[in-house]
Amino acid sequence: MNLLCPLCSGDSTELYYQQRSKKLSRDFYQCGHCHLVFVDPAQRLNAQDEKAEYDLHNNDVDDAGYRQFLSRVQLPVQARIKPAAHGLDFGCGPGPALSVMMAEQGYSVSVYDIFYYQDKTVLDRRYDFITATEVVEHLFAPGEVLSQLWSLLEHGGILALMTKMVIDQQAFAQWHYKNDPTHIGFFSQPTFEWLAGQWGLN
Numbered sequence: 001m002n003l004l005c006p007l008c009s010g011d012s013t014e015l016y017y018q019q020r021s022k023k024l025s026r027d028f029y030q031c032g033h034c035h036l037v038f039v040d041p042a043q044r045l046n047a048q049d050e051k052a053e054y055d056l057h058n059n060d061v062d063d064a065g066y067r068q069f070l071s072r073v074q075l076p077v078q079a080r081i082k083p084a085a086h087g088l089d090f091g092c093g094p095g096p097a098l099s100v101m102m103a104e105q106g107y108s109v110s111v112y113d114i115f116y117y118q119d120k121t122v123l124d125r126r127y128d129f130i131t132a133t134e135v136v137e138h139l140f141a142p143g144e145v146l147s148q149l150w151s152l153l154e155h156g157g158i159l160a161l162m163t164k165m166v167i168d169q170q171a172f173a174q175w176h177y178k179n180d181p182t183h184i185g186f187f188s189q190p191t192f193e194w195l196a197g198q199w200g201l202n
Helices: 045-056 064-078 097-105 120-124 142-151 169-173 188-198
Strands: 013-020 025-031 036-037 086-090 110-111 125-135 153-162
Touching: 013 169, 036 153, 064 097, 064 125, 064 153, 086 097, 097 110, 110 120
Parallel strands: 086 110, 086 125, 125 153
Antiparallel strands: 013 025, 025 036
16 A cells, blocks of 8 residues: 655655665655655654754854855745735744844744744734745645645735755755655655645746
8 A cells, every 4th residue: 555645645656765874764755646755654753853853953043154044035035025024934943043034124923833932823823924944844744734834824925935855866865855864755846836736826
């Protein structure tokens, strides 16, 4: 029986790559429908081990290099929103740097993170823009979560996702991005095109 795709729930999934090392042994599958590449759910970290990995991250808003990294989302979003826009930084991590950067430009930004900022009331509001930087590759249920985020946007709102993308199997075999044990779902251009088609996005 094929594994169900965590994005589209399709069952046309096939083994894509097997990772075997002393540190990590995982099986990756690809959906034949939406093209998502994902780790066998049985090989995901538990919540405690997952958070322990995130606790090692140093996402300091005063780090010039990190600001430059986040500007790849910040600047395109700012170019598309109004001065009084209100946003949500979803999956902001222990140091919600992007929300601080947006606030410095006069925008109001709420934050949510399953481990560090757990106020779920922010998920009951609507927003002009939502950012999720280096988040989608960590989601156990990307279909459910992304649909929820899309539902929180005002008409004409912006959903800004930043992640590294799958190219092909050969590149995947050498790809450092797959070696992070918290990275369990990998998008490609066809995956985003499928997602856009489902929601009628541009």
